[in-house]
Amino acid sequence: MKKKLLFLLAFLLTSSIAFSQVRLSTVYSAPAINEDSLLSGLRSIRGVYYDADPFGTGQSAILATNYNKNGVVNLFVNVGNDSLELVWTSPLITENGGKDTPRYPMFGDLDGDGLVEIIYQSNKNGVFIYEWDGVKGSYNFGTQPSQTIRLFPKLTGEYEYAEVADIDGDGQNELICVFNSRDGNDDDGYFIIHSSGNWSTDNPGFSSFDTEFQTLRGSTGYGLNGGTPAAMISAQLDGQGLKEILMTNWNFKNVTPLRVTGPNTYEMADTTNGNLQLMDADKVALFGGFAYDIDGDGREEVYLPTYSTGHFIHMIHYETGQSTSQITPENVVEFDLNSQADSNLVAGATFGYGYGDIDGNGKPNLYFTSSYPSNVVTAEFEGGDKTDPANWKFSKLYAGDSTIYSGMTITDSAGVVDTAFKVQTAFVSKMWDKYTDFDKDGFEDMILPYQAINDSIEVIHKTWVDTAYVADTTNIRNPKIWGLRILEATNPTGVKEKNVTIVTPDNYVLNQNYPNPFNPTTTITFQLPLDKRISLKVYDILGKEVKTLINDQEFKKGNNKVVWDGTDNFGSKVASGNYIYTLKYGNFTKSMKMTLLK
Template sequence: PSSYWFEDFYWAVGAFPISGDNGGYVPTYEETSWGLFDGPFTSEYVSTDALVFVGNLAVTEVDIQGYPSHSSPLYYWQAYNVLGDPSLVIYQTQGEVNNVNYMDVLPIGIDFFEVSAEPGSYVAISFNGTLHGTAMIGEQGIVEVPITPIYEPGMADVVITKPQFQPVMNQVLVTPLDGPYVTIDEFTVDAGGDGVVEFGETVLITVTLENVGSDPATDVEMTLSEDDEYITLMDDSEEFGTILPEGTFSQTYAYSFIVSNSVPDDHLFELAASITADEDTWESSMHMTAYAPVISAGTIQVTNDDNGNGRLDPGESADIGVTLDNDGGAVARNLSVFLSTSDPFLTINVDSDTLESLEAYSNAQVIFSVSVSEDTEIGHNVLFDLSISADNDYNTTDSFTLSVGLVLEDFEMGSFAGYPWEFGGNGPWTISTEAYEGTYSAQSGAIANNQTSEMYVSVNVTTDGEISFYYKVSSEASYDYLRFYIDGSEMGAWSGEVNWLQAAYPVSQGEHTFRWKYEKDWTVSNGSDCAWIDYIIFPSVSPPQYPDISVTPMSLEANVESGGTAEENLTIANSGEGVLNYSVIIATGSRQSADFISYKLGKGEVDTRPGLRSEKDFGGPDEFGYYWIDNDEENGPDYDWIEINSVGIALTGDSMDDYSWGSIDLGFDFSFYGNMYDMVNICSNGFITFTSSSTTYSNQEIPNAGEPNTLLALFWDDLNPNNGGTIYYHGEFDRFIVEWDSVPHYGNGGGPETFQVIINANGTIIYQYKTVDTGDGCTVGIENATGTDGLQVVFNSSYLHDEMAILFYAEDPWLTVSPMSGSIDPDGSANLMVTFNAEELEEGEYTASIIISSNDPDEYNISVPVILTVGADMIVEMTVDHFENWNMVGLPLAMEDANVMSVFPDAVENTMYSFGENGYEQEQELAMGAGYWLRFDEEGSNTISGEMVSEITVNLLENWNMISGCSESNSGWIDPDELVIPNTLYSFGENGYENANSIEPGLGYWVRSYGVGQIIISSDIGLTKSKPVSLDGIKYANTISFNGNTLYFGVEIPDREALSYGLPPKPPAGGFDVRFADNMKCMKESGMIEIMNNSDQLIISYNVKIDDAKHINWVLINPVTHEEFTLTRQGVLEVSGEISNFELRKVPEIPESFSLSQNYPNPFNPVTQIQFELPRDDKISLKVYNLKGEEVRNLVSGTYRAGYHTIRWNGTNQDSEPVASGVYIYMLEAGTFHSVKKMLLMK
């Protein structure tokens, strides 16, 4: 935040307890309330005035919560005003289309106008500049807008708007209706004696119809229909007789329907109404909502317990009161409630209770009795199950958990794995040995001024209770505080020197977040500058949902030839109930035969250990690949001191001897020994770590398994900033600098020393030494996360001098993992790609560990040992699987004996064939890069030994080629001449050909080429490098599959893509294959399907998306039996017998009867469409007449085939002259069939 006032920040993005510049930390959306910026994206605060309003609300909340502030909220309410239209809506992007529909005509004198649109849309109807009616569309998406009737013809304006949707501004014709026009005036329901439609009820409907037309409506009848699985009409038709113009007619209990017992609550449904009178028909509808109970367990109370503390304890009996909440809109009657548990430590004495009724949106309590075993452990969680039943077959279940005794978090696991703790602010809390009881507690993170350190946990409290905890504070009194919050409300705050004390606060049942935050003000640090929390007693809570991690395989070995690469998959699975969060650390092994042994000196003790130093001014590589070089070497770095004492942040503290500050944000992700870090800890004793808060003053040799690890040791010695000097840090976008400015040694150890480290975003590290007074007692070097690998420049020896620079850099690592972190949902998994790179490695064996840290409380860290063997010509073994019958194979390794029976001893002799210019040819020897047909009598596998081949060149002929790949899986090739036709890489399986996405070693493939040439298949290639071609031609096609092999139909493939949809040559006899007769896998119209079937049964599945519901049928015909299968939407067929082909044919659907449809659009100007249906070939005429009965246009006259037909009329007479606006009649005659309808031409 860089605003002048904190309130400007709050006003823009919402309330959040910031402090100073917040240490550069920007809160997330979840951590703040709504402000002006995010309000319109997540709420109805969308107009300019509402934006100001929600911003002012955020400022007001800050005042209520007591967050840091500069101004009063009253000022914002007074000063921030909209000088313009307050209702103006700002669009965040291009508006969406609002799907609207409304009446075609607004009849004169009518007092309503029906509109459907997106829920939340506003509707306004006006005429000649006067507003006649407004309404808002509700959840049903339809509304009858009440309007002041309009009594003169013309055009009414219809305006429909909704924020972030395109406005609709149209006109509708206001006109007197010729003839009758009947609509639903009103309706009421009687549902169980009230007007609420509830589950299981029989509902009676009373309807009033109104004739808003100009002529009487005779023989009026209304019929209802429904398309809803929860509604069943019992009485769906009623006669209303004659209704005069502007008259009404009511029928009491005219209709009835039954509501299903299983209807969901708040279920919206529609009853469609068709109203007829003589030859006229009008469509209308009635919209209703059905309700059902929604019952669940609410507040849980423990009463009548033996010791009266309101919780279950070992060895006691108690009553459990369960409040049942009915959040549904229907009453539940005659409830029976049963309680059960499978917990061996709990006995239910009274397991049932009843309620006469539970009204809608109400609650009531049921009581049970239980006993707890004396052997139950404190903190044991008991899961209870509730079974609830009521009239009308209502049944539901729920569960809740109660804890026996205290629900405790005392951090004695030595970690935060006991509960789903989360952390925020500028430094995470850590585990400390400064405990109230036991060994461990939680300690706030090391932070600088104007920073915070937070930890919080969200839990479901199952019954009213309290939370208590012990706290300890050592800070600047009245300025640096430990604060405790429940759901964002501060409950307590403490500062200064406070020894262990207990705090307790009441907590209600429900979801709650408990947060502890240590925050510092602008300056001064006193005491230990931190806070501790221990022995938290929660109220009864549901057990946290923990993840359960598993990793496969548990070890990795790879053999790679010198200069080569290899890849392996590592799978992390989560079989638990909670989300698994994981991170990966790579720890490469050390070439040292053993780690150096740590030796701890007494404070101020003289170090007599012998020193070590390099005889050269450069060194490395270590096992990972790091090197170092200093500026005394010809190609070393330049000494270029960067002074930051005027721009950097000074680290302060009450006692800075043996002190660590952290975690401090680097400002970028930094790669160190293959792992990514964005935070550092700075120790006063001349070193930095990325993970450790160690403050040890005894420098050690590197590498060393003891703390600190992930180490940058610039001048690791017993330094004491308390006696002088200052430590600064300064971050820029691509580097982070820490400077020890004139810092002396402890006691009389010498000094002062001035040195710095520059951490560059590009991965390099530079140590610089401005002045060195006593440099023969320190350690200089770097070390990985486990202390098993590192570079030591000097240990306890004279080496450093004034104006010196040392550069650390790394070659590409030999082991990488991607991704390095992630989250996995319950019952999910993630694949990690492990890459071995031997390009810079000498022959030999290399070891490492992949350490996976997670929030699984039982397996916090899992270590996967890794061994890489690098050799000049590596002999490896590879297993290639095969299935029974014909397979496509290739040679996966370089072998001296590549005879087919040596490579695949399980194969049938003399059955290997290659494919060339002359077709199939029998072969005995396999060659790398070629593909072959090979037959096996049974399913199995062969183990093949040979040398790895990482790249091969494959010769291609024009058209189809059989190929194979190299010794590693890859997904492409280098195709410099763009020979390969896209989408033509095919593998072969038990169900025939299928498109392949990768080339696996040991398998053969088909690929199609535009011409003669070469491609290169290499293990270094990730994607096919060929000309991109859009292959969406079959994306929306119909599909039909035979035993899982899919063909496509109903679409036309562009000529430029046709080759991409061809199929390779048919497999040998005995293999399965299916294709269209022209060797294609797709076709547009009718076609023959050829099948090579190796079984006596075909499973045929289909999905018809194109032409479905367009009066077109696709028919599958067995040419032998002439049996026809009509393919409609989706389905599965089973066909037995020896079948070698089918015919797939597209045929028109034949209507069942004559029919004339209403023209569309209507009203129209000047073109409309008229559809009619003929069940047989017949001579027809379709003519248009005016209201005088005069023929205007003869549209059709002659014989038409059976089917569905559409005729267009362009509003002209027989002489092609435009006709006037008005009502016209069109009539269809076909044999003895006659039908007449009206249409309105409006210009």
């Protein structure tokens, strides 16, 4: 049985899938939970967020949610040489958190000081804000939140979508979000919040928060009192003045517009035609939706996927002269993704979304995500009247990988062996593509986070014995725990295959010094996965610094070494005993113990 399992593992590692238009350029295979209790959480990523240059260095960055350890956010940056590096993980939460949060991370600048922040919501804690220290190359967002927003009536719960923007044109960014309270429906709400004062890394200063707009489910009409809040989506619906906000909730896919009329001033829709339920069944745009001007007429539309009948997409649009203080069936177009050649293009729900021109033909595409075998489907606008479904082309862009399995059954009947595989049906959650080119090579990239990927594969081996099958069941490690994938566009002539390396802290290796014990000198060796500025210091057993061997210097990728001669920073010989040497690389460290004997 052991030999058979080893063969199966080798087979699983070498199997692959081919598809047109795009190629799988990058995957991150998360460790199993028994291998890394934190990073194993990256096998089920609720959402990602992207910025082309958050640090002013030309480096793009990706945020990814991680449910493990009560919920953290991981920060990856593009470090060149076809490498993406994990450079920061938010501090572990010691109180509250969990309950499948965070669900949506963001970059933003709520205090307006020009320093990028990482913003996400944590169950029972509020909305954490971590501000970058502004030091190029540090990626340091602190060891505790710079500030925390706690203005919601109750803190138990979550949101799936949020925005940071100057929605009212007053020169100050606001947080625009809903909150799904787990303490009671009446505490569900819709919020617009701004800050006063400034904070810094690890320091709230004298800052505070105020609520510009709030309406709670229990005291609101417009269909908002009938179901869980889903999203507030800003959009330039009428093509003039300030943007509007489309509010949507889980009540037959209910929508209602909110007008922004001036600084800190918001108006709910008219009481007549103030809201619309888009479906006869109780559905919702679970992860919110997005604004995009598909035909370049200066007016944005809002596009909403559907959970759980995912083949229906709704476009909210306004024509010249139509009032955004109401919404009627004239403002809605329903697209059925299953209405064209492939009548089963999407079998389940649609979750995430994006837009771009992945095939490079000059026609804009809308992207929607689902479960295997419809991980990414596209709606390409062919031109003409955007409200006419005949002017759209629906197709499957990426089915997913048919060689990622959740189970397999091996049947041995009198020496005739048959193997049946159960394909993993994980779904793409909150993808990111807005004409994105994360590695800046001129080809569009699509960042795909996945949920519901198993870290093991159940193997059932059935052998015919006498008059019946005898089953033996075991589990093997899933070699493709691909919780994060990046698709890259191809052109008609193809693109040379590019393997992008994802570097994690475990890829940095600090070896045991040699000799050990030693007298009077010893050599410390280490391996770097890429060129990196590092420090290497020696401490006594109480944590006091004894010797700086490397001080924030850049070393080349590969094997490196340094010699310690047993002296301190003043050149004096140190006493016999145990010492700790620590390699610091970015926001991470590795340490080992050594012994000096005289």
